[in-house]
Amino acid sequence: xxxxxxxxxxxxxxxxxxxxxxxxxxxxxxxxxxxxxxxxxxxxxxxxxxxxxxxxxxxxxxxxxxxxxxxxxxxxxxxxxxxxxxxxxxxxxxxxxxxxxxxxxxxxxxxxxxxxxxxxxxxxxxxxxxxxxxxxxxxxxxxxxxxxxxxxxxxxxxxxxxxxxxxxxxxxxxxxxxxxxxxxxxxxxxxxxxxxxxxxxxxxxxxxxxxxxxxxxxxxxxxxxxxxxxxxxxxxxxxxxxxxxxxxxxxxxxxxxxxxxxxxxxxxxxxxxxxxxxxxxxxxxxxxxxxxxxxxxxxxxxxxxxxx
Ligand code: GLN
Numbered sequence: 001x002x003x004x005x006x007x008x009x010x011x012x013x014x015x016x017x018x019x020x021x022x023x024x025x026x027x028x029x030x031x032x033x034x035x036x037x038x039x040x041x042x043x044x045x046x047x048x049x050x051x052x053x054x055x056x057x058x059x060x061x062x063x064x065x066x067x068x069x070x071x072x073x074x075x076x077x078x079x080x081x082x083x084x085x086x087x088x089x090x091x092x093x094x095x096x097x098x099x100x101x102x103x104x105x106x107x108x109x110x111x112x113x114x115x116x117x118x119x120x121x122x123x124x125x126x127x128x129x130x131x132x133x134x135x136x137x138x139x140x141x142x143x144x145x146x147x148x149x150x151x152x153x154x155x156x157x158x159x160x161x162x163x164x165x166x167x168x169x170x171x172x173x174x175x176x177x178x179x180x181x182x183x184x185x186x187x188x189x190x191x192x193x194x195x196x197x198x199x200x201x202x203x204x205x206x207x208x209x210x211x212x213x214x215x216x217x218x219x220x221x222x223x224x225x226x227x228x229x230x231x232x233x234x235x236x237x238x239x240x241x242x243x244x245x246x247x248x249x250x251x252x253x254x255x256x257x258x259x260x261x262x263x264x265x266x267x268x269x270x271x272x273x274x275x276x277x278x279x280x281x282x283x284x285x286x287x288x289x290x291x292x293x294x295x296x297x298x299x300x301x302x303x304x305x306x307x308x
Pocket of ligand 1: 062094095110158165190193227233257258259260284
């Protein structure tokens with residue numbers, strides 16, 4: 001079957017499943033149409049295929065986390081980042097304050113606590129949250145291969161209910177894990193989560209990680225190969241939060257989800273794929289996204305622990 005026909009059939013299949021609810025703790029996300037749905041696949045050779053609502057823009061949310069982690073590693077080096085941030089799965093929810101006992105480092109960069117640290121590290125030279133937002137947006141744009149922007153409505157809406165992330169940032173500041181003013185860091189981090197993308201942008205960004213840090217369309221080496229490998233490793237261990245083990249078992253590729261319904265997966269050396277479907281399961285991962293990736297993995301033989 002040609003790829004677009006296959007993807008169309010896959011889209012129709014996952015649309016029959018209406019399990020899960022849109023995120024409701026951010027007012028702008030609670031208002032999102034729950035049944036928008038799109039799938040995109042991007043090869044490391046630069047071919048992108050997509051079906052469904054593939055031009056709808058939505059906020060990137062936690063799908064930004066692996067990329068900003070990669071940006072911090074690329075900019076500061078492994079040693080500086082590793083001092084402040086672990087690489088262990090937390091086995092807990094995305095908004096849990098999971099810190100290591102001795103060092104007070106967040107367990108990993110995929111949960112909010114760790115993502116706030118990665119954001120702080122990458123934007124350490126910025127003077128305030130708007131400079132932080134600009135730095136992150138510019139970096140994400142290089143991965144997508146086009147100019148992205150912050151959705152101000154989502155940003156404002158999320159800041160109104162950001163009490164938990166503010167609490168996390170203040171706790172991190174107490175331990176000296178972040179060094180800047182906590183409220184300003186959370187504003188920058190929230191702007192990062194509010195960057196608008198399409199499912200095609202996400203597939204391209206995932207393909208960049210799959211291709212050792214090289215953007216498939218522009219050809220730019222955005223991060224070094226060892227940075228891409230580290231990022232994929234942490235995604236495999238913790239990208240699906242407390243659902244990471246069952247994901248690795250069923251689908252078997254590094255992945256990252258977000259509360260707006262975005263979900264990416266990277267198959268090293270081959271493809272990046274993305275699904276946009278806002279209904280979330282108990283862990284806050286896209287329910288239709290998981291269904292799509294489970295089938296994709298089975299149909300295409302994508303599981304990393306399946307020898308050819
Ligand atoms: N911006 C969201 C938050 O910090 C991101 C969470 C997510 O997508 N899982 O709560």
